[in-house]
Amino acid sequence: MLITVDELAKGERAIIKKFKAKKIPLKLIEMGCIEGSYVELVQHAPFSDPLYLNINGTYLAIRKAMAAQIQVERI
Amino acid sequence: MSKQLKVALIGNPNTGKTSLFNRLTGLNQKVGNYPGVTVDKKTGVSNLSKTVKAKFIDLPGAYSLNPTSLDEDIAVKVLSDTSNENYPDVVVVVADAQNLKRNLLLYTQVKDLGLPTVLAINMEDQMKTKGISIDITSLEKDLKTKIVLISTKKNTGIASLKEVLLDHKALSLEPCFRYIEGVLDKRDQGKKKQKHRETIKRYQFLTDALNKSYTVNRDKATDLRAKLDAILTHPIFGYLIFFGILFLIFQGLFYWSEAPMDFIDISFASLSEWVKSSLPQGTFTSLVAEGIIPGIGGVVIFIPQIAFLFMVLSILEETGYMSRVVFLMDRIMRRYGLSGKSVVPLVSGTACAIPAIMAARNIESWKERLITILVTPFTTCSARIPVYAIIISLVIPSQNILGGFLNLQGVTLMLLYLLGFASAIMAAAILNRMLQIKSKSYFVIEMPDYRLPLVKNVVVHIIDKTKAFVFEAGKIILAISILLWILASFGPTKEFNNAEDIIKKEYVDLNAEDLNTKIAAYKLENSYIGILGKAIEPVIKPLGYDWKIGIALITSFAAREVFVGTLATIYSVGSEEEASIKSKMQKERHARSGKPVYNLASGISLLLFYAFAMQCMSTLAIVKRETNSWKWPVVQLVFMTTIAYISAFIAFQFLK
Numbered sequence: 236m237l238i239t240v241d242e243l244a245k246g247e248r249a250i251i252k253k254f255k256a257k258k259i260p261l262k263l264i265e266m267g268c269i270e271g272s273y274v275e276l277v278q279h280a281p282f283s284d285p286l287y288l289n290i291n292g293t294y295l296a297i298r299k300a301m302a303a304q305i306q307v308e309r310i
Numbered sequence: 311m312s313k314q315l316k317v318a319l320i321g322n323p324n325t326g327k328t329s330l331f332n333r334l335t336g337l338n339q340k341v342g343n344y345p346g347v348t349v350d351k352k353t354g355v356s357n358l359s360k361t362v363k364a365k366f367i368d369l370p371g372a373y374s375l376n377p378t379s380l381d382e383d384i385a386v387k388v389l390s391d392t393s394n395e396n397y398p399d400v401v402v403v404v405a406d407a408q409n410l411k412r413n414l415l416l417y418t419q420v421k422d423l424g425l426p427t428v429l430a431i432n433m434e435d436q437m438k439t440k441g442i443s444i445d446i447t448s449l450e451k452d453l454k455t456k457i458v459l460i461s462t463k464k465n466t467g468i469a470s471l472k473e474v475l476l477d478h479k480a481l482s483l484e485p486c487f488r489y490i491e492g493v494l495d496k497r498d499q500g501k502k503k504q505k506h507r508e509t510i511k512r513y514q515f516l517t518d519a520l521n522k523s524y525t526v527n528r529d530k531a532t533d534l535r536a537k538l539d540a541i542l543t544h545p546i547f548g549y550l551i552f553f554g555i556l557f558l559i560f561q562g563l564f565y566w567s568e569a570p571m572d573f574i575d576i577s578f579a580s581l582s583e584w585v586k587s588s589l590p591q592g593t594f595t596s597l598v599a600e601g602i603i604p605g606i607g608g609v610v611i612f613i614p615q616i617a618f619l620f621m622v623l624s625i626l627e628e629t630g631y632m633s634r635v636v637f638l639m640d641r642i643m644r645r646y647g648l649s650g651k652s653v654v655p656l657v658s659g660t661a662c663a664i665p666a667i668m669a670a671r672n673i674e675s676w677k678e679r680l681i682t683i684l685v686t687p688f689t690t691c692s693a694r695i696p697v698y699a700i701i702i703s704l705v706i707p708s709q710n711i712l713g714g715f716l717n718l719q720g721v722t723l724m725l726l727y728l729l730g731f732a733s734a735i736m737a738a739a740i741l742n743r744m745l746q747i748k749s750k751s752y753f754v755i756e757m758p759d760y761r762l763p764l765v766k767n768v769v770v771h772i773i774d775k776t777k778a779f780v781f782e783a784g785k786i787i788l789a790i791s792i793l794l795w796i797l798a799s800f801g802p803t804k805e806f807n808n809a810e811d812i813i814k815k816e817y818v819d820l821n822a823e824d825l826n827t828k829i830a831a832y833k834l835e836n837s838y839i840g841i842l843g844k845a846i847e848p849v850i851k852p853l854g855y856d857w858k859i860g861i862a863l864i865t866s867f868a869a870r871e872v873f874v875g876t877l878a879t880i881y882s883v884g885s886e887e888e889a890s891i892k893s894k895m896q897k898e899r900h901a902r903s904g905k906p907v908y909n910l911a912s913g914i915s916l917l918l919f920y921a922f923a924m925q926c927m928s929t930l931a932i933v934k935r936e937t938n939s940w941k942w943p944v945v946q947l948v949f950m951t952t953i954a955y956i957s958a959f960i961a962f963q964f965l966k
Contacts, residue, residue, distance in 0.1 A: 256506050260674070260752050265374045267412050269510050277536075277757075281545045285640045285650065287757060292409050294535070294757040296637045296650075301752055 249307035267291035321404030323371035324758035329462035441527030578607030604878035605791025628763035647742025659689030690730035705913030797839035854912035911965035923954035
């Protein structure tokens with residue numbers, strides 16, 4: 236079942252399945268956010284925004300709105 | 311001697327690229343600007359062997375050569391333009407062993423350019439504890455290059471890197487991966503989809519290469535990150551710790567620098583006295599003793615505070631803590647039209663608004679960035695410190711409160727810092743409503759590993775920034791001090807030239823010493839500067855200032871820190887005694903009423919004026935460059951100075 240990254244619970248891991256390339260900045264893609272990469276929710280700030288993720292070994296933070304554009308499947 | 315080899319260092323942010331640069335060049339480096347832009351250009355020289363020297367260029371950190379930021383754009387320009395003065399003979403790509411795949415994306419792009427390219431894999435020291443092993447031979451074959459394992463922390467591998475650089479002619483120029491479209495074709499910039507596909511292809515290539523040569527034993531990874539993040543990014547403790555750190559910085563700023571500042575103040579006063587007594591009397595001696603020395607003293611006096619601030623900021627950045635603060639603050643800042651990344655400019659603004667405004671560059675949304683640029687000068691920069699310090703020590707009693715835990719003077723300074731932040735946030739909220747700018751809002755920030763700061767990096771940073779600040783500010787202050795001295799030592803009128811006779815006639819029965827003081831004061835009042843000060847007195851009188859402070863206000867529109875130096879010069883001209891600036895200000899009385907010029911009402915009024923007013927030409931120039939228009943610096947100047955005048959007016963009228 237596909238969910239979006241912002242729906243992950245803290246510590247949960249998933250595989251990136253697809254995202255709207257238009258809504259995702261190239262920078263994030265270059266940092267390793269591509270189909271097939273794993274993503275783990277490391278920590279969230281209050282109100283789940285922004286989200287602290289581990290994508291393919293790169294630790295980064297993005298806002299909830301962007302995380303909602305990335306579809307993943309739980310491992 | 312052969313010609314100097316040019317070596318460019320490039321790498322992702324947080325890979326230790328600058329640490330490597332510092333290891334290679336030591337203090338033998340120069341910071342300049344790239345033509346037309348304000349990205350720091352760092353170059354340095356190092357000996358590769360007894361006969362060969364190399365000039366190293368530390369390019370700005372970049373994730374890729376698809377320029378999405380000004381910093382990355384610079385890197386692309388240097389590496390792709392053969393006529394660029396920094397076009398390298400050989401490139402070193404610095405990569406982090408722990409995140410090799412992402413780091414190598416940039417490597418494959420650089421390699422495509424056909425330059426000899428060496429790969430330096432950093433943090434060798436961490437590989438064992440993180441369970442990483444790399445088959446160098448296999449990877450070298452796939453990437454068609456030489457690989458050197460280095461550790462900038464333990465200072466290993468540097469010699470091997472130098473050897474490879476000496477032998478750079480042996481490196482293959484063949485790309486390791488070729489994508490059909492050229493990487494550097496500018497027309498491609500808009501074609502994001504293509505870039506997206508290309509990036510995926512590059513990642514596929516790297517995944518295949520690393521599957522053969524790179525293994526991580528995940529069980530071995532002891533995780534300092536997880537443990538520290540559990541506390542430092544905690545929804546409650548995270549904030550408490552951040553505010554605790556800010557509190558410590560500002561208390562420390564005042565206490566730890568007090569002794570060296572007093573020492574510098576007194577030393578310059580004695581130096582001035584010594585010059586007066588040992589050089590023959592005359593115009594030159596008084597220019598040195600009354601103009602130049604107090605002027606320079608006004609700059610040197612706040613070196614301790616600037617160095618301390620830059621040290622703290624450098625440590626916060628180096629440890630990786632600053633990114634956590636950005637993460638914690640993003641949502642709160644967004645409410646005011648700012649980004650979490652605005653925290654870096656706002657906190658750095660406590661050192662100097664100029665680098666702070668430049669640090670706003672990595673804010674992705676133009677509106678958030680513009681607001682950050684416009685409000686950063688409200689934060690209490692170090693140029694305000696000498697003004698605050700001297701006014702606070704004059705009008706606020708040094709009293710311990712809360713059972714000796716806090717000092718009233720320290721608390722006042724703390725409040726001024728809070729006022730700076732609060733007004734920045736409030737101004738941001740107003741601008742957020744007013745500005746009708748639609749811009750794509752996105753936010754990506756890397757959360758680097760925690761690490762201990764390298765002493766060398768911190769020291770180099772402090773020296774660099776303090777030096778730049780002192781020399782930049784010093785030039786202006788020295789020029790203004792000399793000009794002031796001239797304006798204060800000459801006058802156009804008969805009153806000025808015949809001051810001695812006039813005063814002697816008026817006060818027949820005064821002793822020689824008092825007579826001299828009266829003459830000096832009368833001369834100053836009728837000098838060029840006195841006339842100028844008197845002209846603006848009506849405007850500033852409602853704020854509680856006299857014409858002498860008026861002069862200091864005028865000169866500090868160039869730079870705030872000139873205030874203290876100006877008063878030092880004004881109060882020195884014609885005065886015989888050796889005294890520190892502070893004691894001279896303490897003795898200053900209103901001519902008619904005999905009341906102290908610096909009392910609580912005028913003191914608070916001055917503090918507020920300096921808290922709000924836009925008095926820094928360099929900041930205005932930077933804002934013009936960063937926003938590419940005169941509109942914003944002008945808006946800033948008018949807006950801030952109006953607030954300053956009104957609040958100083960209200961404060962004085964209430965307190966007097």
